Amino acid sequence: MNEVFEIVMIFYLLMFSKISAQSFIKSDICDDVSRNSYIENELTALRELLIEEIKDIRSDLLSIPANQGPSSVPCPSEWVPFQSSCYFFGNDYGNWKHGKVQCERKHGSSKYVSISSEREDTFIRNFVRSKGITALAARDYWIGGTDAARDGVFMWEGYSREFTYKNWGPGNPDRVGSADCVILYQPSDYKWHDTSCSNNNSYICEIEF
Incomplete structure (x- = not known):
């Protein structure tokens, strides 16, 4: 998002410099006081314009669905890209070891999914919601979390x-x-819920790049 803001600001600064220079050359403003006042007014107008543009861009970016987040990774067929990973949502059932x-x-290089941020968690939850699974189907998904090696950790x-x-x-x-x-x-x-590893559920896999 910061890169977008920087591009917008650079663009408008360049436009401002060009327009202001042309306008100023054509004007009859000669004394320093008038010139400083003119420049200050132009900068104030530019600042207000940039604030509005940034608000619009922020609103547009926040409206992008989580499963359409920015990603440039080449994912295999049937895998879903998000940020720097690819995800596979299994349709079959089995215990944790099966998944x-x-x-x-x-x-x-694929493994069980590991979820390291709220944004990633939101993307995954939104995706499984979008599959339209009903309560009757009772489909839960294994993820890669376990405390089998050390109880409670x-x-x-x-x-x-x-x-x-x-x-x-x-x-x-x-x-x-x-x-x-x-x-x-x-x-x-x-x-997230902890449960017996012997239960049967679907699973989510991840390839990290």
């Missing part, structure tokens, strides 16, 4: 790093029984 195996088979599978961003659903992680794996839970609008 892990499927993700690793999909592409040479959730790590991202394949990355050996702890959660830095979290979006747990109400009362979670609840640590009930062998709830060592993490899902996006449909009844809580796809917020």
Whole structure:
């Protein structure tokens, strides 16, 4: 977004310089006081114009759906690009290990998804919502979070790093029984819940670039 603002500002500054110079040359303004006053008025007008343009650009960028976020990565067929990653949303079901195996088979460098920011989490949740899954289908999605290696410390599978961003659903992680794996839970609008790794769910994979 900052790059867009800079381009706009440079463009209008160039336009301002050209127009102001032409206008000033043609004018009869000669004394320093009048010249300074003229320049100050022009700069004030330019500032107001830039503020309005920035507001319009910000509004346009914020209106872009999350699943159409900026991305220049070349994704394989059936994978969805977002920022510097590609994502695969599985349609089949299986336990957590099944999803892990499927993700690793999909592409040479693909793994279970690891979610590191609110923006990434919003993109993923918006995408699964857009699939139009009904409550009757009860489709939840495995993600790469697990505390199987160290109870109570959730790590991202394949990355050996702890959660830095979290979006747990109400009362979670609840640590009930062998709830060592993490899902996006449909009844809580796809917020994170810990559950038994032996349950059957769909899965989400990621290729990071």
